[in-house]
Amino acid sequence: MDHDIEHGFPHLPTVHRALTALYRRLESGTLHRDHPLSVTAGDVAFSDADDLYLGVQRVARVMVQQLRLPDARMIVSFREMTHAASVELAAGPEYFIELNTRFRHHRRDIGAALAHEVTHVWLHRLGLAFEGTRDNEILTDTAAAYLGAGWLLLDAYRESQGTSQKLGYLTPEEYGYVVAKRALAFGESPETWFTSPQGYTAYTRGLARARRDAERPPLAAGGWAGRRRYARDRRHARELFAGAGGGVATTTSAPEDGYAFEGRSPLRVSFPCPVCHQRIRVPVQGRVRARCTLCRTVLDCDT
Secondary structure (H helix, E strand, C coil): CCCCCCCCCHHHHHHHHHHHHHHHHHHHHHHHHHCCCCCCCHHHHCCCCCCCCHHHHHHHHHHHHCCCCCCEEEEEEEECCCCCEEEEECCEEEEEEEEEEHCCCCHHHHHHHHHHHHHHHHHHHHHHCCCCHHHHHHHHHHHHHHCCCCHHHHHEEECCCCEEECCCCHHHHHHHHHHHHHHHHHHCCHHHCCCHHHHHHHHHHHHHHHHHHCCCCECCCCHHHHHHHHHHHHHHHHHHHCCCCCCCCEEEEEEECCCEEECCCEEEEEEECCCCCCCCEECCEEEEECCCCCCCCCCEEEC
């Protein structure tokens, strides 16, 4: 059990890097074609009356099918360990997953634990990894959530009097953020999926943060305060680059919004795509429409 659960969005830069990496590796069409629907709660449910090992193997198959691992066989066992689960990554086709023995009596969370471990296998086969254990685990959690299995990890987050539980490396709000990013991109409505009240609250906070990604200048949906700040920064950039004698320079005067001006002819502004977070560069010339070359999203901008 986790007694000191971190909250907020401290890992968001790595989450954004993970989303970009997923789109670069899979391409938008493949990602949406192969993972159109999320796992449902019914897919991973089994009662105390069901055979434990048959139930675990069934849930493991659900995760294999969700992640499109056609010839991967998961051998699942239980043992005492510090972490929730672990997986032995090898060439396959058999992969050995060990679950913490506490899941024998907390079956509702087995789907969440397997979602994370099977995503490790998926990334291993794809050859996609980040440097360092922390960043690689954040990549795994982000991929699980964005491919439609990791919302179970958020639903496994619970806090009550004197006890708490959270699986994975992301904070609850960051899980909510990635689940919301998927919902907005795939047209899903996860609001009714959660059995954990705390998980639902974290989702709503993540959803608010995800929606703000599409409301930041130079996107046309930006609010009044953001547009005013953008106009001030644009004026400052023009003065800066004019004083540079026509040379090339860059200013990032609004890092919280992510846009940056580049002193070229014409003046350009770059900003992160609100879907895949690859940077997009457009000329500063009023209302323009830009298409992200990675996820193919068309964006209305007011530069």
